[in-house]
Structure formats: structure tokens, C-alpha cells
Amino acid sequence: MAADPFDALLDALRCLPGVGARSAQRMALHLLERDRDGGRRLANALAVAMRDIRRCDRCRNFTAAKVCRICADERRSSQILCIVESPADVLAIEAATGYQGRYFVLLGRLSPLDGIGPGDLGLDQLERQLAAGATEEIVIATNTTVEGEATAHYLREMAARHRVRVSRLAQGVPLGGELEHTDQSTLAHAFSSRQPMA
């Protein structure tokens, strides 16, 4: 921790992901030379966000309110629930799809080796929601990593206990990609899961 305000700023900027010594210096000098108002605005926005942003009571996404904007939106269906690992996934799905249901944000994935169990992901809370009976389908949108798949498996079992339909994002070759550059496991999966053409 540096005593000099300039060094302290360089130090603090490096807590941002992807910001090393050189970018921190560039950012600090940019704000000091050309955008002190922006710097003050950022200081304020950070302080407010770190203090006020909490997890939505319903879906565990970040929000400054008791319930997030999506959960508070009465026009969205409560019958379908998309389960994602992180708030970034919610933003990505909202930006790319016309999905009109709700979300549940795990903020992580099952990882017994790291001591992350169902309780840490709010899965007890999710189970109470499913038990309440309003949900008809869950869409599992965890990552296709080992932990993401383990989490998906756990979610499928839970849904079965409550007789809730389960779906999972389609897996296969990405659109606009070239087969030549598709990784082997994706290509193998896409080949064995090939779909009949209408």
C-alpha cells in the first residue's frame, strides 16, 4: 500500500482484471491529465456499487434493490427458469436471445475439491422454488466445463424430484465457425448428435 496518492492509484487500478503496471499508468495519467470529472464519477460509482449492490432475493443476480429488474418485471414468465453460473451469462443471454422467462444465478459451480457445495450456490433456495410449484421448465445454461456439467447433472436430478421439465442449451459446432478450426471434442459431439434435416 503506497502512501503517495499517485502510487496508491496505480496500485489500486491493478485490482481490475487485465490491468497491469503499464495500463494502470496509462489510466491514471489519462484521468489526471484529461478527465478528472470522469475519475471522480468513477470513484463515486464504485463506492456506491460496492456498498449497495447485493444479490436479488429471488434469483441471486446482482442488484441494488431487494429484487432485480428481471424478477420484478411482471411481463416475464415465472414458468420457465434459466439457470446460469454468473451474472455475465444473464447479460449474454439477454443480449442474444428473446428469452422472456426468469433466471437463477448460481454465482459459481459445484466444485467439491474447492469446497463449493450446493449450499454455496443457493441450490437449497432453488429447490424451495421448484417445490413451490410455479416452475414448469428449467433451462440449464451452465458452462460446458467439467464442473459445469457436474452442476447440470445435479440440477437435472433436482428437477426430476419435483417433476419439472429440464432442457439444456444445444451443444455443437458454433455458427459462422469453420469446421477446420472447431476443437475435436466439440466436433465429435456434433457429429454423433447430428440432427435429421427437414
Add this chain to the structure above:
Amino acid sequence: MAADPFDALLDALRCLPGVGARSAQRMALHLLERDRDGGRRLANALAVAMRDIRRCDRCRNFTAAKVCRICADERRSSQILCIVESPADVLAIEAATGYQGRYFVLLGRLSPLDGIGPGDLGLDQLERQLAAGATEEIVIATNTTVEGEATAHYLREMAARHRVRVSRLAQGVPLGGELEHTDQSTLAHAFSSRQPMA
């Protein structure tokens, strides 16, 4: 300006150079999910820096004190003064060289078309320093752009009026570079300014 603290944070992060919508999102989520302490520390460091950092009375570099660390260092020579465009240049020269003199930071370069004249760069203040007589040599380290060269020319004339020796950073092919990838004007200059080998 967004009312929601999360959107306000995304907005504010984009005032950092090189940070677009996606990086802002990644940064905000990283701080919220994994480093709230870092976020608070950054908010505080920014607020202090934007409020307290001013220009050194002597060299115009950024500092929170009346006089910056370099100017306050009695072991450094006042006889030699290196003139740079920006605080980043001071950091670069300090990191790369063993220079033990002082600096003068223009915080810009002469650019009549943009309405930037000698007064905006503190050149009147510099001229008073030269007139005072302690300076024996100035090292011109402005950028090798058109405006940087014009500024260098102006500085040379000023130094001549006060009978101060002038030098300029050597120009030529960069070390560790390949001739093949050196731009034409640098190569032409390096060729015509070739040095006898001892």
C-alpha cells in the same frame, strides 16, 4: 447517466482508456463477485488522487505535494534539465536510464492550430528558470512528431537566448529491432546520420 448503480458503474468504467462495454462489464462483475475490498480501495484512491494531485511548482509534473519527489531530491543535479511532453515520459526515462538531473514537464506540445501556445506549456516559467542561471544544459526529449519537433525548435531558440547548452535524444534505428521492419523515415535518418565506429 444511469440511475441503477450497476449501469452507472459500467458507464463510469468506460471513461478509462481502452475500456469498452465488454471490459467494463468484466471489471464490474469481477469487483462485485470477487474483490469488493479492491473496489472500495480503488474508489478511495481515485477520489484522493483526483482531489489532491496537482502540478509540481517547479517541474509541472503531477504530485500531491507542493514540489514533486524528483524536484525535492537534493541529490539530483539542478544543472541539467530534461524537457518532456508528459508525465509518462518522466516515468519511462526514470525506469530506463540512470539520469540524475531534473525534469520539466510541458504537459502537451506546441500546436498553434489547436490553440496551444508557449503559455499553456509553462514555457514562460521555464524561461524564468533558464534566466535564473542554475541550468547548464537542457536535454530535449519531446516526441519525434511534427509538433514535438516544433516544440524542440522553440526550446532550442530559448536555450540559445540564455546561453544554455542543448542536446536532443539520439534518433536512429531502435535497439533489438530488425532493419527490415524499421520505417522508411527512421531508416533514412539513421543512414544519413551514420556514426564513425571507434
